[in-house]
Amino acid sequence: IKRTGAHPFQLKISDFVLVVKADKDTVWVKGRYEPSSESRLHYFTYLARPDINCLFHAHDFLVLKSAARFKEVAYLKHFSYGTMESARAVARAAKKHDYIVQKNHGVIALGKNIKTALDIIIKYHEKFKSIA
Template sequence: MSRIAKVQLVKYSHLAHERGLTAAFGGNLSVKNENLIFIKATGAVMDDLLEGGVAVIDMDGRQLSGVRPSSEYRLHLAIYKRRPDVGAIAHLHPSYSIVAATLLEERGSLPIVTPEAELYLREIPIAPFRPAGSEELAEVTADVLGGYDAVLMARHGIVTVGRSLREAFYKAELVEESAKLWYMMRSGNAGNERKNQMLT
């Protein structure tokens, strides 16, 4: 199973970068197998991640591999402990989602635009800002994800969960699509308001 988990992490890490869901050193994916967590190593880049760049830790956060886990390992551990039904986590930094989380932080959630998003996500709440890699970020995000499968993190990115990494990844795509559609609709409405003002 350890080889399968690493192969999955490499595949979906490359796909996340290819589809614009993260850039540079940002983002990390993880897979849980019994008491082991497979996660991108610190300093690794998702675009060219290899199996050697996958770290292994246990549910207490102890490093079991030759490479150190991402600084966001606390976030992944907190979610796995809070949600025993979750088998994989995607934490990514897609552009529209970050913009939406910043603009909608006070509202507390991203409006659902499509029937697909409503079916698979129900709601996309926004977790308040906490410093990246901190225990505070891990706890507040895990709290919000207690009843949902996706969350926007204010000024940071998104987290989605699933029984498999495939499921978590495609939920992340769905969140970014929702954020992009919302932003396009918002921009269109703003344009219409300006036109109406010019005509009056």
């Protein structure tokens, strides 16, 4: 996961940390920086989906404004950022879905690799753009 404060369009390898364990109180990492506040969301989703190797969490405002109307995506209520409640809800939804929308927050795409997860992000962005 990227470190706290790293700009998504200027990432370097050193901007990533490996989350090795997490619970409600602590996130254990390998790397030199503090991880993103969403570390628990990533950690518990990877535990729920051992078949994936990539999780993208983006803030696609086009999707967020109309996703509640579509049953083909997992649509979760709003949770406070970085909470166990949010992490657990996303991990539960990830067991059945590769694309998850969290109300007023963001989207999550899951894939076996970077290309697969990115293709899912683009697919839904384009789909929602065509109906916006």
